Amino acid sequence: MMKSRKEKTTRKRSLTSEEYIDKLNESKPDKNEWKELLKIAMETRKFEIELYWKRANYFWLFVAAFFVAYYQTIPSKNKQTEVENILFIVGGYFFSIGWYLANRGSKYWQENWEKHIAVLSRHLKTPIFELLKSNENKIWELSKSYPYSVSRINQGLNIVVIFIWLVLFIYRIYSFGFYPFITTPAAVVILFAITRYALHFARSFVVREPTDHSKDFFLNDKVQIHKRE
Numbered sequence: 001m002m003k004s005r006k007e008k009t010t011r012k013r014s015l016t017s018e019e020y021i022d023k024l025n026e027s028k029p030d031k032n033e034w035k036e037l038l039k040i041a042m043e044t045r046k047f048e049i050e051l052y053w054k055r056a057n058y059f060w061l062f063v064a065a066f067f068v069a070y071y072q073t074i075p076s077k078n079k080q081t082e083v084e085n086i087l088f089i090v091g092g093y094f095f096s097i098g099w100y101l102a103n104r105g106s107k108y109w110q111e112n113w114e115k116h117i118a119v120l121s122r123h124l125k126t127p128i129f130e131l132l133k134s135n136e137n138k139i140w141e142l143s144k145s146y147p148y149s150v151s152r153i154n155q156g157l158n159i160v161v162i163f164i165w166l167v168l169f170i171y172r173i174y175s176f177g178f179y180p181f182i183t184t185p186a187a188v189v190i191l192f193a194i195t196r197y198a199l200h201f202a203r204s205f206v207v208r209e210p211t212d213h214s215k216d217f218f219l220n221d222k223v224q225i226h227k228r229e
Contacts, residue, residue: 013219014212017119023219031124038120045113052106056154059099063161066092070168075175086172090191093165097195100158101202107151108206115216166191 015023024037069088073081114129121127137144173187209218 012209012221014215015217015219017122017216019215020119020217021123034120034124038117038124041113041116041120045110045117048106048110048113052103052110052151055102055106056099059095059102062095063092063099066095082172082176086169089165089169089172093162093169093191094194094198096158096162096165097198100155100162101199103151103155103158105202105204107155108204110151119216 024034029037066088070085070092073079073085073088075082075085117129118127121129135147137146139146169191170184170188174184176183212218
């Protein structure tokens with residue numbers, strides 16, 4: 001009869017909010033140290049929000065520049081600028097894709113620190129980020145506040161800009177008049193293939209971690225486990 005053998009392996013472990021607190025408790029922090037952890041989380045969240053808008057302004061600037069360049073190179077009877085025009089459209093499209101990916105990435109890291117703040121503040125019995133002002137205003141009351149998602153609006157506009165670039169790209173390729181029913185679909189397929197690669201390439205290491213998504217955190221350090229065979 002064969003004996004089962006133990007095999008050592010490593011992986012990253014998912015953590016519930018309670019296990020997260022237990023992990024921090026291993027160093028036996030006092031109340032001031034807990035407050036310092038909360039302060040670090042809050043300051044990092046603030047920093048992430050500042051970076052979010054700095055990145056948004058950076059991409060807005062470049063996308064606007066590509067729109068101006070596109071307009072300046074629209075082909076006419078007096079100027080043959082088809083290639084330059086297409087290149088500016090492609091450049092604007094990919095800068096808009098980069099803007100979209102940066103928006104989603106920034107939102108993830110902001111939410112990461114918001115989760116840290118929520119759990120730490122709950123542990124310290126000061127859950128200020130979990131207490132929100134109730135909204136008493138109606139959406140049609142135009143002079144009053146309303147809880148719109150500013151980051152969602154930004155992403156929505158971002159998607160609209162990507163769609164505009166895509167329409168301009170298809171229109172300009174088709175207007176070349178060189179076998180348009182062949183060149184247009186081929187160009188669009190190539191553009192989508194490159195876009196698909198960009199989406200895959202830009203993924204953070206977090207995507208690749210085999211975490212239990214029913215839990216709130218994962219331990220970003222491999223832990224050793226014993227596996228029986």
